[in-house]
Amino acid sequence: MLFNSFTFLFLFLPVTAIGYFLLARRSHVQAAGWLALASLTFYGWWSYYYIPLLLGSIVFNYWMGQRIGHAAGPARKRWLTAAVATDLGLLAYYKYADFFISGANWLAHADIPLLHVVLPIGISFFTFTQIAYLVDTYQGKVKEARFLHYVLFITYFPHLIAGPVLHHAEMMPQFDKPASYRFSFQNVAVGLSIFAIGLAKKVLIADNLAPHANFLFDKADIFSLANAWGGVLAYAFQLYFDFSGYSDMAIGISLMFGIRLPLNFDSPYKAANIVDFWRRWHMTLSRFLRDYLYVPLGGNRKGPVRRYVNLLATMLLGGLWHGAGMNFVIWGALHGIYLVINHGWNAVADRLRLPRGRAWAVFSWALTFAAVCVAWVFFRATSFDKAMTILHGMAGLDGIGLPASIGQQLGPLKALLEQWGVTFYLGGGSRFLETWQWVVIGGFIAFCLPNTQQIMGRYEAALGTMAGPRLAAGWQLWQPSRRWSFYIGAILLGSLLSLSRPAEFLYFQF
Structure with missing residues (x-):
């Protein structure tokens, strides 16, 4: 079930919320049970065949968590190893079986048939969430372990399909607080506003950019500098x-139920360097990779060479987490290399005490954003050859081409541009203009406007379970007023009018 669908907005969400708060007056246990049941219904709307898989995973991991918690000595580690191996084995079967078979066929020149296993939606998210719970149980960090709260922690519908990746310590205690079961007009107002902003990001911006991105990666046959960069941007x-909008909607929906989810985005395209980018992009996944992979590998505690190896390994596995394909491996490897270069450069710059003024800050931001865009090419491209073709165009090696219809509007400037090496090709004028119009709109919003948590920054509940951001300018700060009621109402109306054919979120495939 999609957040951006009429079924969810006008049936599932109100019925779930009304039932939750009515039952909460009688029993918090009944309310939590209702919310868990509604979450399973939400998941089963896609395919009820996979509800037993989800429930089986929950029961198995909870039981293993109990065994880990009560064991002592070497047995404790054996229980953890068995549980994590089972989780990863299940994930490997559903997500990576065909990837491994294809690799084996290529290496051994064999012809093993592919399994074509259907990927259960959200399996990466609920598997990683439970592995973190098991590790924390092994380390003695789990304080709240009631089965109903654990079920709700895993199945909680605002995060189940595409995150954020949750930590038990920031969620399960909330299910035990009486305040989480009390209806609050402020929570509804703030939550609905955050949801509206996220819905607008998805429906009014991401979905209008999608055709232009899809055209370059799936249909285009001209890869001039302007065309390639337009499609990639x-x-x-x-x-x-798309993903920032989903995260906003998840936070907003959850806040209506009195539950705070962690932030997942903090204007990542404004990042000053690639290290800063990963502190801002998919923040909960970055946290998971740091705490449960990079640090256990040794982090930065065993010298710079080992640190760089750990960074590369972490990002390679982070790439594979997104999908079973060489494109994701290359994307992860690129970000690992970026991080190694960034940390190496910082070490040299600190040693030499190199000045870093405003000009350097602008250059560093531009280089970071360009590097991220280059990596996105492999993330999205359907093949390695297609990715290299697009990168070839982005480098200007296919010329600086513009549609002939645009050249006709330039007058004498056209001849001057031709002297500089610009060529004009037939067709594609309207596509070219629309692509760059939407790129400019997206860039202006991402770079120049405050993000959601800055707009909602007056209200602590809107900031999730992570540190709060800088506030937006005074007139941009949300407040319960007629003016903001009009703004949010207009955003919702515009989004609802665009929901005739709701599109899936991109991160559903991961």
Whole structure:
């Protein structure tokens, strides 16, 4: 079930909320049970065949968590190893079986038939969430372990399909607080406003950028400098507003139920360097990779060489987490290399005490954003050859081409541009203009306007379970007023009018 569908907005969400708060007057246990049942219904709307898989995973991991918690000595580690191996084995079967078979066929020149296993939606998210719970149980960090709260922690519908990746310590205690079961007009107002902003990001921005990104990666036969960069930027902003919008909607929906989810985005395209980018992009996944992979590998505690190896390994596995394909491996490897270069450069710059003024800050931001866009090409491209073709165009090696219809409007400037090496090709004028119009709109919003948590920054509940951001300017700060009621109402109306054919979120495939 999609957040951006009429079924969810006008049936599932109100019925779930009304039932939750009515039952909460009688029993918090009944209310939590209702919410867990509604979450399973939400998941089963896609395919009820996979509800037993989800429930089986929950029961198995909870039981293993109990065994880990009560064991001592070497047995404790054996229980953890068995549980994590089972979780990863299940994930490997559903997500990576065909990937491994294809690799084996290529290496051994064999012809093993592919399994074509259907990927259960959200399996990466609920598997990683439970692995973190098991590790924390092993380390003695789990304080709240009631089965109903654990079920709700895993199945909680605002995050179940595409995150954020939750931590038990920031969620399960909330299910035990009486305040989480009390209806609050402020929570509804703030939550609905955050949801509206997220819905607009998805429906009004990301979905309008999608055709232009898809055209470059799936249909285009001209890869001039302007065409290639236009399509790649369209995808970069589509992905940002699609996933950022989903995260906003998840936080907003959850807040209506009195539950705070962690932030997942903090204007990542404004990042000053690639390290800063990963502090801002998919923040909960970055946290998971740091705490449960990079640090256990040794982090930065065993010298610079080991640190760089750990960074590369972490990002390679982070790439594979997104999908079973060499494109994701290359994307992860690129970000690992970026991080190694960034940390190496910082070490040299600190040693030499190199000045870093405003000009350097602008250059560093531009280089970071360009590097991220280059990596997105492999993330999105359907093949390695297609990715290299697009990168070839982005480098200007296919010329600086513009549609002939645009050249006709330039007058004497056209001849001057031709002297500089610009060529004009037939067709594609309207597509070219629309692509760059939407790229400019997406870029202006991403770079120049405050993000959601800055707009909602007066209200602590809107900031999730992570540190709060800088506030937006006074007139941009949300407040319960007629003016903001009009703004949010207009955003909702515009989004609802665009929901005739709701599109899936990009991160559903991961």
